Amino acid sequence: MAYRIRPCEPFTKEVRRVAESQLRRAIDLLRDQPDGQHKAVHDARKRFKRVRALYRLLGSDARHFRKQENARIRDVAKTLSTARDATALIETTEYLVGDAASPEEIAALTFASNALIERRDRIVAAETDLAQKIASAIDQSGEAIEALEALTLTDDPKKTAKRLSRAWRKRRKASAEALAACHAQPEADVFHELRKAGQTYWMHLSLMRDLWPSAMAAKHDDAKTLVEILGHEHDLSVLTQLINEEADLFGDGDTLARLLGAVIAKQQKLREQALTLADTVFAEDIDEESRAIALLWKAAAEG
Template sequence: KKLGAVSLPDELKATTRLVRTEWSKQGKKARKALAHCHEQAGVEHFHDLRKASQAYGMHLGLMRSLWPSAMRAKRADAKRLVSILGHEHDLSVLAAVADREPDRFGNGERLALLLDAIIERQQALRAEALELADEVFSGLARKEGRIVGLLWRQAAK
């Protein structure tokens, strides 16, 4: 696969540090996006959380051989979170189109019903996403990074 093109340090200690550090950075980025969603609940914040969740899921997939059962379970939750956030984003796009081109959706009453339905469903999806994201990203970034680093070092022996 494309991993053959990845350049990692030759020394195990340096590679372990790199893996641990990058894993921790990704976790911090995800938790920052999650905090913004809790604080401000803006469209862009949920989109950032979706991107961070996608990256986390990819990292879990790359590292699945280190601890298959744990990585598989965490990845399933990350994928579910990405799916929920994807549906939420689709509704944001639909709302933006309805706002920009209201004539496409019929009379004012029909548009109002559509926007009410979008808002109601978005609120439900956001609540579900936040609850799941709180679980997915509950581990401290540094702690999880250390665990992945230890697993990496053990697998290299």
């Protein structure tokens, strides 16, 4: 089923439907592993992020449910992150090769990639309980589906519209704060916050796309591009931290210097691109956009 909420249906029913479909897909991926264990983990974690974004649209009438289930799904995803995070660093060095400035820089990136592959393999070998973690994640996902049966929300279109407007405004304010922080003090942690805010906005636009398909699609595409840029930026920040902590992994001084030069140059470019695009993505007035969501929902639900 599509990742969207249909305003023509009761809101509670739609939340249950969307959440259950994402959780069941995560279970299927983790159980069947059609493209291998680590790809299954990676794709299942994407489903968990979608469920958490959906739950951020719930209001105070589901405060306990939202807190409990967000914590459950967050913790499940975290237990599955180790090998995937190590693999992401390998992909980052491969990504950097496309912008390499010299054969020497390519050689440094290749050295780093090989070192990171060996590191990933050591981590995977040491993670002897991954199968148990996957089994636990499947069980927890099943319990999250069962918890949906107890979810009760007000389905009145007017009250639902207000709920969505408040949630939209809260998330847009978080985005604005993160964007302002990136402009004022461009550091890894604030760009990570902007990435998380962008991810939530992108998913909410997907969920709400039936309200105004053409406008939502344009916003969605821009937000998705922003998240992709910030995803690469975040991976570079993580790689920089690893280089600082385990410099011996990355060869002699010259190799390390070339690697850091490639990382810093690309990261600076990505941050500039992200800020320019984010200014556009989040340009609409927060209150006006939040009111528009309420009006569009009410009109669609009552129509």
